[in-house]
Amino acid sequence: MSTLVTPRADVVVWQPSWRTVFRATVSSEWIKIRSVKSTMWTLAFGAASTLGFGVLLTALEVSRWTRRSVLEVTGFDPMLYSFAGLNVAQLAFGVLGVLVMTSEYSSKTIRMTFAATPQRRLVLMAKVSTFSALIGVVSIVMCITTFFICQAILASKGAGLSIGQSGVALAVIGGAVHLMLVGIIAVGLGAAMRRTAGAIAVLFTVLLIVPGLVSLLPSPWNDDITRYLPNSAGAAMSAVVRFPNLLSPWAGFGVLALYALAMLLFASVVLVRSDA
Amino acid sequence: MIEARHLTKRYSKTVAVDDLSFQVQAGQVTGFLGPNGSGKSTTMRMIMGLDRPTSGSATINGEQYANLRFPLRVVGASLDAGALHPSRSARNHLEWIADSNRIPRQRVDDVLGQVGLYEVGHRRAGELSLGMAQRLGIAAALLGDPTVLIFDEPINGLDPEGIIWVRRLLKSLANEGRTILVSSHLMTEMALTADHLVVIGRGKLLATGRVKDFIEQTSGHHVHLVSPDASKLGPLLEQHGATVTPATDGSLDVAGMDAANVGIVASGAGLTLYELGTTQASLEDAFLELTRDHTEFRVGETAKVTT
Numbered sequence: 001m002s003t004l005v006t007p008r009a010d011v012v013v014w015q016p017s018w019r020t021v022f023r024a025t026v027s028s029e030w031i032k033i034r035s036v037k038s039t040m041w042t043l044a045f046g047a048a049s050t051l052g053f054g055v056l057l058t059a060l061e062v063s064r065w066t067r068r069s070v071l072e073v074t075g076f077d078p079m080l081y082s083f084a085g086l087n088v089a090q091l092a093f094g095v096l097g098v099l100v101m102t103s104e105y106s107s108k109t110i111r112m113t114f115a116a117t118p119q120r121r122l123v124l125m126a127k128v129s130t131f132s133a134l135i136g137v138v139s140i141v142m143c144i145t146t147f148f149i150c151q152a153i154l155a156s157k158g159a160g161l162s163i164g165q166s167g168v169a170l171a172v173i174g175g176a177v178h179l180m181l182v183g184i185i186a187v188g189l190g191a192a193m194r195r196t197a198g199a200i201a202v203l204f205t206v207l208l209i210v211p212g213l214v215s216l217l218p219s220p221w222n223d224d225i226t227r228y229l230p231n232s233a234g235a236a237m238s239a240v241v242r243f244p245n246l247l248s249p250w251a252g253f254g255v256l257a258l259y260a261l262a263m264l265l266f267a268s269v270v271l272v273r274s275d276a
Numbered sequence: 277m278i279e280a281r282h283l284t285k286r287y288s289k290t291v292a293v294d295d296l297s298f299q300v301q302a303g304q305v306t307g308f309l310g311p312n313g314s315g316k317s318t319t320m321r322m323i324m325g326l327d328r329p330t331s332g333s334a335t336i337n338g339e340q341y342a343n344l345r346f347p348l349r350v351v352g353a354s355l356d357a358g359a360l361h362p363s364r365s366a367r368n369h370l371e372w373i374a375d376s377n378r379i380p381r382q383r384v385d386d387v388l389g390q391v392g393l394y395e396v397g398h399r400r401a402g403e404l405s406l407g408m409a410q411r412l413g414i415a416a417a418l419l420g421d422p423t424v425l426i427f428d429e430p431i432n433g434l435d436p437e438g439i440i441w442v443r444r445l446l447k448s449l450a451n452e453g454r455t456i457l458v459s460s461h462l463m464t465e466m467a468l469t470a471d472h473l474v475v476i477g478r479g480k481l482l483a484t485g486r487v488k489d490f491i492e493q494t495s496g497h498h499v500h501l502v503s504p505d506a507s508k509l510g511p512l513l514e515q516h517g518a519t520v521t522p523a524t525d526g527s528l529d530v531a532g533m534d535a536a537n538v539g540i541v542a543s544g545a546g547l548t549l550y551e552l553g554t555t556q557a558s559l560e561d562a563f564l565e566l567t568r569d570h571t572e573f574r575v576g577e578t579a580k581v582t583t
Contacts, residue, residue: 016345020378024346028376035368036361108359111326112416115353116376118325118342275327 025117025126046092047142053085058150065157077241078161082150083175090182093135094203097186100131102196111276120271128187135183139176147172167240174237174249181256188263192270207231230259277302277455282332285318292318294479300457305450307470308459311567315479316459320428324353336424348377352417353426357410362402366412369401379420387415406433424455443469467559477567491562499530499538502551509547516541
């Protein structure tokens with residue numbers, strides 16, 4: 001009744017290089033991201049709000065051009081109005097970044113992910129790379145488009161910037177890099193917290209509520225602290241005019257990149273330590 | 277081959293898996309049997325490197341899971357049929373798994389056909405029935421054509437046809453020389469599917485061995501007889517060293533003596549037998565006897581509380 005079987009000779013296991021494993025994981029993550037409809041909707045929402053708010057606020061400013069106060073005229077940053085929508089886009093992309101991780105926990109596919117690639121830090125790096133490449137591409141296209149349309153509107157008042165002016169190209173790229181770094185922080189936050197609601201709550205608190213609270217501190221603490229908050233550091237990257245509560249573009253990049261790095265380090269410790 | 281050595285998983289208050297050691301050999305179906313909450317899934321997750329053991333270790337073909345690169349080419353597993361992103365299609369689900377281990381895309385079509393889901397590959401996972409999700413989980417396990425396969429409760433949610441299909445699939449995979457570990461709390465299913473058993477209760481190993489041996493050792497055979505002279509025959513058999521239990525219908529259940537000897541004793545005393553036969557204890561009996569003290573909640577305990 002029991003049939004005699006010859007156990008399969010254990011096939012020599014192919015030990016691929018780490019580079020190969022990483023590329024395979026990126027390719028897998030790319031399928032995960034693009035095969036869920038909410039990705040496309042969120043990216044479209046982010047792009048539409050960047051362009052929409054940029055055009056709307058720039059047009060409003062132009063319409064009351066001669067009625068502006070002295071303070072508004074001297075402190076006018078043409079980029080500030082163009083990129084006002086980035087504040088909304090960073091929330092949209094932040095939510096998407098959180099979901100890249102937390103949806104794996106809520107649907108329990110994280111177990112298959114780690115069964116397929118037991119090297120959890122590598123999985124995190126692959127997710128971060130894939131996601132930030134995606135929103136990087138979307139963001140740069142959207143920032144360049146918004147920049148040119150809004151500056152064309154301002155040009156009617158002779159206040160438009162040209163991409164060739166000093167610091168302007170850097171500011172446009174800075175806007176996109178800002179969104180990318182927020183996205184990376186969000187992925188890390190999702191990995192560390194696992195729960196969608198909790199991670200989004202923390203993200204929104206840091207990006208929306210903390211800046212408001214800090215601004216209530218007595219001077220000069222308010223400006224001194226505000227400068228180093230993630231959203232201010234991000235905004236500094238796309239500013240052309242120097243504001244007292246903003247760092248220089250490069251310093252802003254450095255600060256935001258440090259937040260992202262710290263978040264990823266923390267997330268990778270949590271991922272490796274905990275049960276999937 | 278899968279090997280668990282002194283696997284232990286302790287949570288803050290409870291011990292889910294307690295010093296568990298066993299081997300799962302190639303070329304046969306090994307059933308992993310235990311009551312609900314006995315630690316089967318935790319053990320499987322530790323084998324898969326998903327949960328970290330408090331102490332002890334598990335290896336697959338001598339290698340710890342976490343050290344494998346492209347492990348799905350060696351080990352395939354279906355741990356939870358519901359572990360699907362609801363808005364991703366069945367085909368996309370298999371595609372990301374295939375790509376993660378550089379498994380050719382052709383395999384996605386192959387396994388979809390193999391589990392009978394080729395037609396519904398485009399459907400979102402949220403629209404699949406539990407039975408289809410279970411098949412999709414099995415398809416994912418088969419993707420990398422692995423030599424070791426681990427299934428956690430693979431027949432949950434399947435219709436009778438599906439159950440028979442899984443049973444045949446497991447046996448044919450084993451006949452190809454693969455190592456198969458399949459968990460279940462359904463004893464009847466294990467009796468039909470498994471060649472070998474690992475039985476646990478409350479995280480501890482209770483028994484391991486061939487299904488046949490397990491039943492014999494735990495419960496053994498019983499002789500069943502019907503006789504008009506039961507009242508005389510019963511004491512007589514007990515004098516010869518048998519244990520006799522009268523059944524409610526007037527027949528006798530005899531343990532510790534085989535049917536031939538019962539017949540000899542009866543004829544020697546000139547007693548009439550209408551029926552004489554041997555009943556093989558079921559895996560269910562054996563399992564219940566073994567796990568009586570190891571299930572999380574027993575009906576008896578509850579009854580005591582309520583009365």
